[in-house]
Amino acid sequence: MASGRGSNFQALIDAAERGEIPDADLVHLIVNKKDAYALKRAKKHEIDYTIITSHDKSRREFDQSVLKLLKELNIEIVVLAGFMKILTPEFIDTYRNRILNIHPSLLPSFPGAHAHRDAIKYGVKVSGCTAHLVDEGIDSGPIIMQTSVILSDNETEESLADKILKYEHQILPKALQLLCSGKIVVNGRHVKIKSN
Ligand code: GRF
Numbered sequence: 028m029a030s031g032r033g034s035n036f037q038a039l040i041d042a043a044e045r046g047e048i049p050d051a052d053l054v055h056l057i058v059n060k061k062d063a064y065a066l067k068r069a070k071k072h073e074i075d076y077t078i079i080t081s082h083d084k085s086r087r088e089f090d091q092s093v094l095k096l097l098k099e100l101n102i103e104i105v106v107l108a109g110f111m112k113i114l115t116p117e118f119i120d121t122y123r124n125r126i127l128n129i130h131p132s133l134l135p136s137f138p139g140a141h142a143h144r145d146a147i148k149y150g151v152k153v154s155g156c157t158a159h160l161v162d163e164g165i166d167s168g169p170i171i172m173q174t175s176v177i178l179s180d181n182e183t184e185e186s187l188a189d190k191i192l193k194y195e196h197q198i199l200p201k202a203l204q205l206l207c208s209g210k211i212v213v214n215g216r217h218v219k220i221k222s223n
């Protein structure tokens with residue numbers, strides 16, 4: 028699921044084409060905005076897609092429409108690749124520990140929609156990105172993988188976003204492969220990766 032540019036979606040497509048996520052099948056893209064650039068990427072790579080607009084629906088109506096589609100398509104795992112909406116508890120429960128999100132900070136620091144701005148404002152020297160499972164909170168689910176980056180003295184929101192994005196594109200496909208291969212064991216907040 029994506030809302031905009033879809034560079035993380037593209038990273039999944041590229042990793043799949045390189046054979047790096049052999050246990051995943053990228054079957055369908057869902058966007059909640061008609062003009063999401065992610066759609067162009069799906070078309071180019073011949074991945075089916077559906078637009079389910081969210082601006083004209085309640086959260087519950089939107090989630091119900093998405094869940095109906097996921098059921099029809101027998102979708103097992105949902106990736107939020109730059110999907111900028113909070114899902115309802117019912118949605119989360121239906122896909123418990125099967126929804127993956129990528130977030131541009133070292134969680135639990137700086138959850139929410141302005142992670143880069145918040146990190147710079149706070150004055151941190153290190154930030155990064157987090158691939159995590161989605162629970163009912165905002166960017167609060169069990170952490171699968173993180174990568175750090177060092178901030179420079181003159182870092183801007185844009186430069187930090189660029190710096191972190193490269194690593195998002197690396198860890199999201201890796202986390203997806205782990206999830207799809209059944210190697211992830213979740214115990215409360217703790218995620219362990221089975222070695223075989
Ligand atoms: C990424 O930084 C992602 O972590 C955040 O929103 C941005 C989306 O970028 N949730 P893209 O649409 O994947 O290019």
